[in-house]
Amino acid sequence: MSNRALVAEAPARRGGPGRAGDDGPPRLLRRVAGALDRKLTVLFLLPGMLCLALVILYPLGYNVWTSFTDKNLQFPGDKLIGFGNYVSILADSRFWNAALRSVSWTVASVLGQFAIGLLAALALERVTRGRTVLRVILIVPWTFSPIVMAFVWRYMLDGLGGVLNAVLLELHLIDKSVAFFGEAGTALPSATLVNIWFGYPFMMLALVAGIQAIPRELYEAAVVDGASYWRTVFSITLPALRPIVGTLIVLRTIWVFNNFDIIYLTTGGGPRDASTTLPVYAFNVGWNNFDVGRMAAVAVVMTIVLLAVTAVYMRLLRFEEERT
Amino acid sequence: MTPFGSAPGLRPTKLGVYLFLSVLAVFAAFPLFWMVSTSFKTYEEAYRFPPTLLPRHPSTGAYSSVFDTADLATFAMNSLLVALVATLAGTLFAAMAGYSLARSRFRGRRLLLRSTLLAYIFPQILLVIPLFEVLAKLDLVNTHLGLILAYVTLSFPFSTWMLTAYFRTVPIDIEEAAKVDGASNLRVFWQITLPLVAPGLVAVTVFAFINTWTEFLYSFIILGGGDGRTLSVFLYSLLGGESQQWELLMAASTVAMLPMIILFMAVQRRMASGLASGAVKG
CATH class of the missing domain: 1.10.3720.10 (MetI-like)
Structure with missing residues (x-):
């Protein structure tokens, strides 16, 4: 279905079980895992914040923009009308x-x-x-x-x-x-x-x-x-x-x-x-x-x-x- | 200092307290009683005036006609699927974000915490049309995934807020000790800190589940009609013009409320302490 929704979940997965692995993955993988683990608190913010951005931040910005236009769902197209609304x-x-x-x-x-x-x-x-x-x-x-x-x-x-x-x-x-x-x-x-x-x-x-x-x-x-x-x-x-x-x-x-x-x-x-x-x-x-x-x-x-x-x-x- | 301050005679008596609570209990529970009672009445009896307190000839006719005319089970499954997935994902994300906000020291952390609260401020009505357009672009209108995405953010701010407060109550020494023993940050979070905030997690999960199960506006806008509808939207479609078949509405409502009532009976004790103390600290 949607790629974007998957993107939103991806960081959660990266932060997932893969990193608890002490049971001997190759050394490079381990180093990457270690580096990710040190950034854990930042990575942890991503999934929620991405959802917020998609469902709240974007609509909010869009909304502010729309409030300065004459957008009407009945007619195609819209133009800026300043503070008209x-x-x-x-x-x-x-x-x-x-x-x-x-x-x-x-x-x-x-x-x-x-x-x-x-x-x-x-x-x-x-x-x-x-x-x-x-x-x-x-x-x-x-x-x-x-x-x-x-x-x-x-x-x-x-x-x-x-x-x-x-x-x-x-x-x-x-x-x-x-x-x-x-x-x-x-x-x-x-x-x-x-x-x-x-x-x-x-x-x-x-x-x-x-x-x-x-x-x-x-x-x-x-x-x-x-x-x-x-x-x-x-x-x-x-x-x-x-x-x-x-x-x-x-x-x-x-x-x-x-x-x-x-x-x-x-x-x-x-x-x-x-x-x-x-x-x-x-x-x-x-x-x-x-x-x-x-x-x-x-x-x-x-x-x-x-x-x-x-x-x-x-x-x-x-x-x-x-x-x- | 207070109108009552110097009058010890006004100390509330036991009788007075129970009387007050009884009146309030009737006010609180009467609608539930009325809903269930009406659902077992016939059409004629539901319109009888003055009404009867209990059905004279209890009948399950309203239930069978609701189940006959509509695929109530499908709508209930839709609601359950959407609410469960959104609640679990939302709580997991909120736990991660809350932990991060409680533990990290990066600049802008406080601002971020505040902006999660700000997300709570924006009117749903403000978000609904732009959100509809976003979902339309992603081809997610009329899909459960689209609704789930919207629902995750519905309780995420509040859950994050509460869980941040909970994580703060976990002494950092416990985590330090585990790290000295060589555990990774992730393992510390998953195996040590998370279990310690279990009461908060339960409260937040239940709270989010109730919010999503009962939500109306988003599912009304995003799902519209059809078989994918949630219970709320289906119930809305039962609402007719001037004359309602109240016994049908009440029977369908009773079915819709059943999971909530069972859930509440199961967790009310933990809810009362968990949810409240979390909200209080927030």
């Missing part, structure tokens, strides 16, 4: 509305995931009986794929046979059924709810591990001093978790901001753009309108925003790595 998206009110929705979707999802994840982690730490069972149940959402998640939640929040409507009607919280994913006012909040449901388990697991790494003596000393439980949470647990929380929040922010599946599969961005975030907007422009140049420009803007967020984060955390 950027000008036109920045003048598009749908772009700005999508950007605003992206911000609220990201902030609400990440805060919700974090709040529930933290409370769950603290609560899990305080139970002794049934902890394993509870933990298994609490990470169930994480096993869902986007498509299955979309099916189940669409059914549960359905305006016709949805179980949530049945419950809310029974409790007299609503007078008539609501099509949660189908109405402008509820579409984005409903997708956010699904995202919080899906994302809190990861937060919880990481925070549980972080809490367990805090030395017990700190708490014992605090209890001797008469500190209340919540006092110890705010003055011992949370400060100790700070670096973890920083990493988690940034990774999640990136993931949620870029997330396409959950919204596309639940609401499709609708009704009438009511839940269209930037990735969905970009997809519609590029994949449905074939306007690849403009889509690329949207993507570049998104990347710049995320790079800025990450740069601020790295500054704030000053990278643990630097100390090694």
Whole structure:
């Protein structure tokens, strides 16, 4: 099939079993093997980096280039048009509305995931009986794929046979059924709810591990001093978790901001753009309108925003790595 | 200092903690329960309002019609093949790169580590059309190899990041000692260091497998329709217009989720400690 894919794997093979050979290959081969072995750490980087280059670096460069052209999949050929795409998206009110929705979707999802994840982690730490069972149940959402998640939640929040409507009607919280994913006012909040449901388990697991790494003596000393439980949470647990929380929040922010599946599969961005975030907007422009140049420009803007967020984060955390 | 700081009376009681966890557990697991329960209902019962909690006349009709109309087994095998190969290759590459980044001292090492994280930043949506064109040039559109290639890079940055942290925890003295005894660098890596980070490897492997098994966008774009489809794309094609046959969707979903559930039951203990502590160190 493809030669390039094989090339990508070749270094791995060269770095493979051939070099462990102490069982007497010819001397020249041995010398080569020895030389390769001394460069092991560099060779080890190659396969992964080649894949990254092929699947990420090249598309990225291509993307930046395309964003300055009028490339359209419907028409052959393209020419450079400078900042034309950027000008036109920045003048598009749908772009700005999508950007605003992206911000609220990201902030609400990440805060919700974090709040529930933290409370769950603290609560899990305080139970002794049934902890394993509870933990298994609490990470169930994480096993869902986007498509299955979309099916189940669409059914549960359905305006016709949805179980949530049945419950809310029974409790007299609503007078008539609501099509949660189908109405402008509820579409984005409903997708956010699904995202919080899906994302809190990861937060919880990481925070549980972080809490367990805090030395017990700190708490014992605090209890001797008469500190209340919540006092110890705010003055011992949370400060100790700070670096973890920083990493988690940034990774999640990136993931949620870029997330396409959950919204596309639940609401499709609708009704009438009511839940269209930037990735969905970009997809519609590029994949449905074939306007690849403009889509690329949207993507570049998104990347710049995320790079800025990450740069601020790295500054704030000053990278643990630097100390090694 | 805190609203609760001076009120020891607000110390959470055992009952309160269990109550909170129970409510959360219902929130977490209800969709799974609902999916399985609905999959055993009939079309009429799936649309009954208010709905029944458990099927009144449990039937496997939905399962048989899903298996009759579609070659579910083929799609499942496609998903399994792609996910397994991509996960193993990706984890191996990430282990190599992580080891290299943890041990070597060359200039630009830190920059490289950061740029792996940066790879995580680029929106998938940004990559998907250029990637499609790259794969088209290589004649890899509509092939599993093309999808595998894309999937390797899906979890590679994160896996590398975590494994680098794991490799750092292995004392270098252990490696030095083996080298004094004449072992090659490769042998030290393969026989001494790698086994020591086994918990991290398990966590990263499972994490990558879940990511690839459940992935939607790349397989949607790269594979399109046909017999080569993965489960995700096949499931997507079941989604109709206004009126859904929910019991069919739920039955197909249950089948798609089965491997995930089994995998989770098998490794959840190691996941919880391994994945979390790795992510934490990253």
